[in-house]
Structure formats: structure tokens, C-alpha cells
Amino acid sequence: MQFTFDTILFLISSAFVAGGIDALAGGGGLVTIPALMAAGIPPVSALATNKLQSTIGTSSAFLTFLRAGHVDIRQFVLPAIGAFLGALAGATVVQFVNPIFLSAIVPLLLIGMAAYFLLAPPLSGEDRHARLGRMGITLCMTSIGFYDGFLVLVRDHF
Template sequence: MLDLSLDIILMLIAAAFAAGFVDAIAGGGGLITVPALMLAGLPPAQALATNKVQGVFGAGTAAISYARSGLVDLRQQKGAAAVAFAGGLLGAMCVAALPTDLLRYVLPVVLIGIAVFFALKPGLNDMDRTRRISPVVFTATFVPAIAFYDGLLGPGTGAFLMLGWVMLAGYGILKATAHTKLLNFASNLGGLVAFAFVGKPLWLLGLAMAAAQIAGATLGARLAMRIGARVIKPLLVITSTALALRLIWQML
């Protein structure tokens, strides 16, 4: 952090605020902060590690905000959060061991598919619908898979969790958003534990960005709770599409 100029630090703090706001509503905050950290001159591993520091606070703040509103009972998610933590930890530990190039090619297609789904599928609102799998099966299969991906790569984790809560658990858009946050916090925390040893995060910078993340996440969660699916759906479509385009640009 001492090697960064004041204007760069302020730019990163502003990016963290925007990321916290977007992430609390639709996920995809890393779309803003990871490129910002890399533009500031951090190598990829250190950028990812530092991003996890501030991302943990944003997801945690959003989870608490939604819990206080009564949209989610965090105590009932303790088991799923533990699974998500383990998945994020394992995924981050496997970054150097597993080939991720193929996944990077597939991701843009999947993200665009998610954007199209939420944009065009009728009846997606804040009302609950039929549940397709039990909570136990959901926690034992879907949660560790997405958490492992979050530790391994990360982009689009919020969108993937949202899709699972809507399509498999049968939750409405706002309730699904509320339920993603503790799991995202836990998988982020697991990834941070692993990255702390290999990525060497800039802790002071990460904590400075975390303060802005908290403010942005608080504002974003309040807006989502006030407007619901009317703001969550469009923002989810925009962030998923933007992330897909960024990944394609990186490959080209």
C-alpha cells in the first residue's frame, strides 16, 4: 500500500464502494475491483488475494442487512456456510494444480445464458415457486460446487448462487439474493485463508477498501429490499453480460 499514490488508493476505494453496491444487489462486485487492483499494478495473485480481503466485508455486510430485514435467518444457514467455507478454501488451494483455461472459455457462454434467462423468462419475481430439490441435497451438492469455483476462479459466483436459489430452491428473486450473501461470505473467507499464504494480500489496502465495501453493500441491500426484483433482475443481467464480455476481451 505504501507504494501506491494517494489518487490510486482513492480510486480503489471508490471502486470498492461501487462493487459493494452492485454485489449486494446482484453479485459481480469482483468485476469492478479485480480489474481496478490489477490496473493499480498488483500482480494477478495478489490482486485476487486483496480482493478477497475487502470482498469478505461486503458480503458479510449484505448478509447482515438482509437478515435484519427478516428475509433470511443466518442461523439456519450455518451448515451451508461451513460447506461453502470448505469449498472456497479447497478451490483456492487448487488454483495452481488444476487447469482453468477450459473453464475460462466456457464461462462467458454460461454467464450470457444466465443473463438471457433472467431477462426473458416470464414469472421471475419476488414470489416463491416450486422447490425442485431438498435443502439437504442443495447444501450437499450445489453449494460446495459453487464455493469451490469461487475459490478457484470467482467471476459470476453471485449469479450462479442466485440461479440455484431460484431454479432449485424455488425462492423469489429478493429472497434468493438475501440467501446468497452468507454463502458468498463463507466461500470468500475460505478463499482468503488460502490466498493469505500464497497471494500475500495487501492487508491495509484491503481493509481501506473494505470500509467502502461496507458502505456500498449497505446502500445496495437497502435499495434491493425497497424495490426487489425490479432492480435485481436488470442489474443481474447487466453484470453477467459485462463479466462475460470482459472474459472474452481477456481471451482475445
């Protein structure tokens, strides 16, 4: 697949906008996935490309916060294990889902994520403090891991 200069410029611009959104609030994939698909990249490849850039960005942010002393590793070991196990479960389950269903659900999930980011109330000072205990956070992270693992392996069904 070859891209014109205009397409490359469009993708680079979209990446910078998505990076800015990710840095402020997260959700840059709501920009990159449609941009990649608009450039003619198949949905599965667009999801995989987005996952790679997201992983690099998240890792960079995590290391920055860790070096600054804002992360207590011991507090997040159990939630991290839950996220990993959830991702494994999601990646396993997606192998048994009909590909036609998958091609229909990906746009709906993106619309749902966009609606959440647009309609969610702004964060306040109270939101800085955890409302869930360690087990609640672990369950949330396991669910997010499942969702993430499910979408990462969607490409195997197309």
C-alpha cells in the same frame, strides 16, 4: 509499492462502483479485480484484496438480513457446512495445480463470470422461490465453496 494521487482516486472510485454493483446484483469483483490489476497490483494480490473486501461486504449484508428476520439459520446450516467443506477442498486442490495454468485460468474465469452476469435472464417472481431442495442447495453451495477456495489460494502459487 507507492501509488499516485490519481491511482488512489481511481481505486476509490472503482470501489464505490463495485460496492453499488454488489449491493444491487453481486459481481463487484468484476470491477475491483481489473482495477487493482490496472493499478499495477499483481493478480494474486488483487484476488486476495478482492476476497477480503467481499468477505466484509457479504458479512455485513448477512448480519443486516439476519437482524431483520429474513434468514432462517436452521435452514442454511447444512448448505453452510457444504460451502465450508467445498472451500477446504478447493484450497487443497489448488496446491497441486501448475502455477502457469493458474495464471491463464484466472482471466478466463473472470470473463466467464462477466458473461454470465451480462447474459443471464432477469429474475422474476418465480425466482423468489427455491427450485432446489435442501440437498440441491447444499450441492450448489459446496461447488461454489470449492470454486471460492480454489481462487483464494491461487496466490500461494505465484
